[in-house]
Amino acid sequence: MSDSRVPRVVVVGAGFGGLEAARALAHAPVDVTLIDQQNHHCFQPLLYQVATAALSPSDIAWPIRGILRRQSNVRVVLAMVVGIDRKLRLVRTDWKPVPYDYLVLATGATHYHFGHDEWERFAPGLKRIEDATRIRDRLLLAFERAELATDQAQRLKQMTFVIVGGGPTGVEMAGAIAEVATQTLRSDFRHIDPALSRIVLLEAGPRILPSFPPDLSAYAERTLRRMGVEVRTSAKVTGVDADGVLLGDERIDTATAVWAAGVIASPAAHWLDAPRDRNGRILVNEDLSVPGAADIFVIGDTAHVQRAGAGAVPGIAPAAKQMGRYVGRLIIAKISETPLPGPFIYHHAGDLATIGRRAAVVAINRIHLRGLLAWVFWSIAHIYFLIGVRNRFVVAFDWLWSYLTFQRGARVIDNTPHKPIAAEHSGIKDTASTLH
């Protein structure tokens, strides 16, 4: 910058990385604009609990403005980014163009259906609050439909749940659905026994939780099987439609499939026309800047950060947060013309995943925990990382309550799509009726 005005930092995305970057600039002489298309930061690691009716959306989502309301150098803009003009240094949005001196792209990733976008409708992924409530509605409606089903094939289809992808999200979803079926809904129906549901977890690789040590993968698989989940490894999905999931010649009839398999980075690489890996992540420099653009940084799930001899930095919350803090420090150093920090170095804290009641896996360096101890550790860690006293308290209370009662507090179907239920059974068109 040649003039003396306050430098403008634009951060796109208020996930873990973007929020951390904005916060790291709290005391810097900069104007920060944080752009997101949602009004809330979402704690993605617990999305599966919203999808399985254990928590409410607001328990894991917090208004971005609320988080940053005391940081006076930040303004929050609810808008959608549609492109970047590197020459004019403008972020193009559906509102108006936003000029920047430094740009931080923290736009995350979205689910990737192996190039088959048409599968998304039938097997939605789990990245945003609205994905979670959509899956929750489907899950709860499947049992309602099974209860009303008039033929056995329809009933079995409604009581079959397929989760595609055996990473942490897939494992957590499978375990939670098993608990909903065998515990939460145990006494709720008269014509079906939810405990007889078929829950199938499909993993394309040779073992579930591939990022964990093999002994913990084996424990997770054993535990899921004991909970009644059909765990199938080396199972490659070749099709998804309204009636089920295809594995080559085999078809699993289901009305409720969940996608926890692939993710792809948001279109930041397209906006910048930057070099990317096969998951769409931008291949950044060692200071997280974009090759050829020292004023643009990419962090979190949108960045491909190479580690010496260890593959890319994983797409998890702690990595995004570390990158956000690093870029904040780097921008401050550039502006204040103090020595720049060295290259970004990722510190891997460990891997956690929960399976069910008193069952989780934790791998921290050489320490492998499982069972009750891992589960307590997982619970405390997640409550600790939630934002806000209110959410920590409510989540802790809801978990305690669920633990004691086997119930789940958020079993509301938001939007009951009456036409589809009706359509499966009869042809009657509704005119007007207002029950409540």
Added chain:
Amino acid sequence: MSDSRVPRVVVVGAGFGGLEAARALAHAPVDVTLIDQQNHHCFQPLLYQVATAALSPSDIAWPIRGILRRQSNVRVVLAMVVGIDRKLRLVRTDWKPVPYDYLVLATGATHYHFGHDEWERFAPGLKRIEDATRIRDRLLLAFERAELATDQAQRLKQMTFVIVGGGPTGVEMAGAIAEVATQTLRSDFRHIDPALSRIVLLEAGPRILPSFPPDLSAYAERTLRRMGVEVRTSAKVTGVDADGVLLGDERIDTATAVWAAGVIASPAAHWLDAPRDRNGRILVNEDLSVPGAADIFVIGDTAHVQRAGAGAVPGIAPAAKQMGRYVGRLIIAKISETPLPGPFIYHHAGDLATIGRRAAVVAINRIHLRGLLAWVFWSIAHIYFLIGVRNRFVVAFDWLWSYLTFQRGARVIDNTPHKPIAAEHSGIKDTASTLH
């Protein structure tokens, strides 16, 4: 019934009345079918708190199956009723016909826009969970749009909120919106001051809270004015459109109008072709049966129950519950051929409405409470009447937390309609962008 099979009681609607009727039959030798088009019972008196981001939907909604899971003679059916065949004694639904020996219609009421259905889009009412989340999204989005507005007229329009109807719901909404604007959002924006919002409460009659004693109406009006609400009595709405509310020649520009004025009974009277009042309520016999159909009962907001010299029984939760219990007892008496109870007699417990922080009104017989004492009474009464330990605890905690921090825990915009925001400011069409 001529045969010896178990009598079938069908209850339509799982609101306060229907649920109470089903419960009253818990130990009776009957098969109860409870039909509702939602999977949850909704605690309507607190819907305005969901609409103003204080509570989450699941805090005031409870799965009907969960409530009745231990009552083995009830089955719950998620379906929509489309008509009644009195001859064949069948309830026609979008699922399949459900036969009855006794039928209890507890289908409630819906908002009535004085015959102008086209106003509903612009001024939604508040009867179901989805109404509340829709209003919440609009309310929160209005402030977001005001922050991004590029001209003053647009900003003022976004910062104007009009509530039509000065009954308890209208008063509670107006007070809660005032608190959102002046307290919750106080430090959240950079370009607007939410405290400068214009909040207008319109009442067609000469005073707000017309069902309360005049001294409490006057107190409520003073309190609302002190909170910054423009209270206008004898103000008759003549039009509602996308840009505002019309009062004869006067137009109030607003993007957020809420309808709390008229309600109309659900179409049960049409299903039965029964005599009704001008609000669509069925004029029932003194045992709540339908004239000419001793096997069909109508309760709650769908029933017009005449009291000797006191007008109709009001459309409030306690009245619906009393009717539900009465009809349950009556059906048991009919089946067991024991003496029938006398005519239904309504016991009015009192009227409550909250206005804001430490301000409410309570009228119980000759006792008129207002201010802090009434507010504490209101809070305790509402927590007491909530269903389930978990909800009571979470609501109590959220209220305490809001009281101490001035914050609201459920400020999530579920569905951010990006196109409309965008459309107001530019013509850019989005292609793809995944911020989170």
